Amino acid sequence: MDELKGDRQVSEELKEVNLQLPAIPEAIAALKPGNIVFLSGFVYTAREGVYDRILNDGGELPAGLTELSNVNFHCSPAASPQEDGSYAVGGVTATASFRFSKYMAQWLDLTQTKIVIGKGGMSKLDYETVFAPRGAIYLTTVGYGTGALLGRGVKGVKDVHWIDELGIAQAMWLFEVDKFGPFIVDSDLDGNSLFAQQGDLVNQNVEALYDGLKKPTLHRYGETDDRKDELM
Amino acid sequence: MISTELIETAGYEIMKKAAIDIPEDYLDGIKATQKQEQNTLSGYVIKTMIDNYEAATEDRRPMCADTGLPRYYVKIGDNAPLRGGFTGIERALRSATARATADVPLRPNRVHPLWRTEHNNNVGINAPEIEWSFEPDVDWVDVTTVHKGGLFGTDYRMLFPGDGIDGIKRFFLDTMISFGKRGLCCQPAIVGIGIGGSKDTCMQLGKQAACLRSVGEPNPDLKIAELEQELMEMGNNIGMGPMGFVGSSMVVDCHIEVGYTHTGGMPVSVHTFCLSSRRATARLHADGSIEYRTDPKWFTPYMRRETVEWTS
Numbered sequence: 289m290d291e292l293k294g295d296r297q298v299s300e301e302l303k304e305v306n307l308q309l310p311a312i313p314e315a316i317a318a319l320k321p322g323n324i325v326f327l328s329g330f331v332y333t334a335r336e337g338v339y340d341r342i343l344n345d346g347g348e349l350p351a352g353l354t355e356l357s358n359v360n361f362h363c364s365p366a367a368s369p370q371e372d373g374s375y376a377v378g379g380v381t382a383t384a385s386f387r388f389s390k391y392m393a394q395w396l397d398l399t400q401t402k403i404v405i406g407k408g409g410m411s412k413l414d415y416e417t418v419f420a421p422r423g424a425i426y427l428t429t430v431g432y433g434t435g436a437l438l439g440r441g442v443k444g445v446k447d448v449h450w451i452d453e454l455g456i457a458q459a460m461w462l463f464e465v466d467k468f469g470p471f472i473v474d475s476d477l478d479g480n481s482l483f484a485q486q487g488d489l490v491n492q493n494v495e496a497l498y499d500g501l502k503k504p505t506l507h508r509y510g511e512t513d514d515r516k517d518e519l520m
Numbered sequence: 521m522i523s524t525e526l527i528e529t530a531g532y533e534i535m536k537k538a539a540i541d542i543p544e545d546y547l548d549g550i551k552a553t554q555k556q557e558q559n560t561l562s563g564y565v566i567k568t569m570i571d572n573y574e575a576a577t578e579d580r581r582p583m584c585a586d587t588g589l590p591r592y593y594v595k596i597g598d599n600a601p602l603r604g605g606f607t608g609i610e611r612a613l614r615s616a617t618a619r620a621t622a623d624v625p626l627r628p629n630r631v632h633p634l635w636r637t638e639h640n641n642n643v644g645i646n647a648p649e650i651e652w653s654f655e656p657d658v659d660w661v662d663v664t665t666v667h668k669g670g671l672f673g674t675d676y677r678m679l680f681p682g683d684g685i686d687g688i689k690r691f692f693l694d695t696m697i698s699f700g701k702r703g704l705c706c707q708p709a710i711v712g713i714g715i716g717g718s719k720d721t722c723m724q725l726g727k728q729a730a731c732l733r734s735v736g737e738p739n740p741d742l743k744i745a746e747l748e749q750e751l752m753e754m755g756n757n758i759g760m761g762p763m764g765f766v767g768s769s770m771v772v773d774c775h776i777e778v779g780y781t782h783t784g785g786m787p788v789s790v791h792t793f794c795l796s797s798r799r800a801t802a803r804l805h806a807d808g809s810i811e812y813r814t815d816p817k818w819f820t821p822y823m824r825r826e827t828v829e830w831t832s
Contacts, residue, residue: 364627366582368621368623368625378625379585381585408702431763431795432706433586433795434569434572435583435584435585436573439575439579456640472561487764490759494758498690501690502684504679504683
């Protein structure tokens with residue numbers, strides 16, 4: 289996507305991409321695991337509180353959401369209501385996404401969301417069977433505590449839904465963002481996953497780390513899924 | 521005089537400082553791991569985190585939006601002229617927490633564990649926690665706040681004397697590898713290890729070791745200090761960096777604290793204080809002045825006393 293304005297090669301191996309939202313299919317298709325991404329446009333937050341409300345309790349999506357934004361951020365902002373009714377947004381940080389796996393297929397279908405942002409990615413199986421077939425990809429936040437950098441990218445709160453019912457952390461926030469990032473592309477439209485690739489590389493060395501360490505006196509809870517196993 | 525009003529002023533200030541300004545010792549530690557890091561992706565993550573610390577301090581906004589579970593550690597000198605009583609201190613720190621949550625702003629994280637109801641101010645039943653300790657022959661009060669994430673990166677295991685140091689290494693590796701994958705424990709981290717005590721003190725010691733000692737400050741027991749160094753190197757040789765990417769940056773420092781334990785056991789806990797290691801301390805002097813710092817100085821010789829009598 290070299291034709292996209294502002295793209296640049298950060299280093300020999302890292303490419304930086306500026307994406308205008310709502311993201312178009314061609315721009316999403318061009319993203320590869322390990323690319324660095326900044327977003328401009330509208331991003332909404334939704335996690336288990338919102339998912340349950342809409343998918344399980346018969347709630348309705350806010351009017352116009354799907355036209356305005358196709359980016360779902362697994363996030364709870366540090367935000368505080370002001371006297372004039374607006375909200376001050378301090379830091380913005382993602383929450384671990386794998387917990388929301390069970391909602392994603394239905395949610396992507398309902399909202400036509402094409403980019404999911406969060407912490408730590410989802411399973412490769414989710415990418416292959418849920419995300420890629422729906423033209424959706426996953427971006428991970430960096431670090432993961434880049435609350436101040438992401439907070440800078442939030443230009444304003446366009447809307448907030450169900451704040452009384454769900455609280456600040458679980459409410460649906462609609463943020464207007466500018467050069468919001470950085471994020472790293474985890475999954476692409478082929479179902480590849482950066483986390484899976486990196487995890488495989490790390491795993492190659494793991495057994496050797498235990499070489500020479502003697503066996504434990506007792507086994508422990510958690511080393512087995514067989515409830516009939518003894519500790520001894 | 522150290523009044524509850526003074527405690528509240530200090531509590532409010534350290535809540536802000538902890539949330540916004542990365543402690544200098546941790547920043548130095550991160551920069552040292554950055555120098556060793558050869559992997560491009562891992563190096564990019566660390567560079568971005570350093571940018572984030574700078575942005576937080578410049579903008580006066582929290583470095584991480586996950587407030588963790590904000591809590592306090594209070595150390596009271598035997599001769600401190602308190603006014604307002606101990607429950608006054610607890611009330612003042614609750615009030616400081618609620619006000620800082622609204623003003624910084626901090627994310628209100630604290631909810632009822634069953635009903636998930638909240639007061640939007642990080643205050644509730646048993647929250648924020650306040651741990652107390654005492655110090656002989658001084659007239660000040662130290663108040664430290666720690667904001668530490670709460671979901672991943674901590675584990676506990678009952679080992680046995682026969683497991684020895686190998687058992688500790690095995691458990692340490694298990695914890696770092698399992699929580700390091702995808703960066704769930706937000707490494708590179710200060711790793712705190714509690715060894716001994718009863719199960720609850722073992723957890724408590726490990727948590728305090730992670731959160732209440734400065735990077736670069738070894739345990740005064742030389743053999744324990746050697747083990748700290750060995751475990752740190754072991755962690756950084758796993759082959760993993762931030763976010764679980766290939767790299768060498770897992771452990772910024774390793775701190776071990778011990779407590780006398782049951783003759784038949786060796787309980788061990790491992791805790792990780794994350795890339796946004798948030799702590800700040802205020803010393804309230806008898807004349808009503810307040811000094812702020814980032815080193816909690818929690819583990820005094822008195823805290824680590826060995827027997828019935830002690831010299832301070």
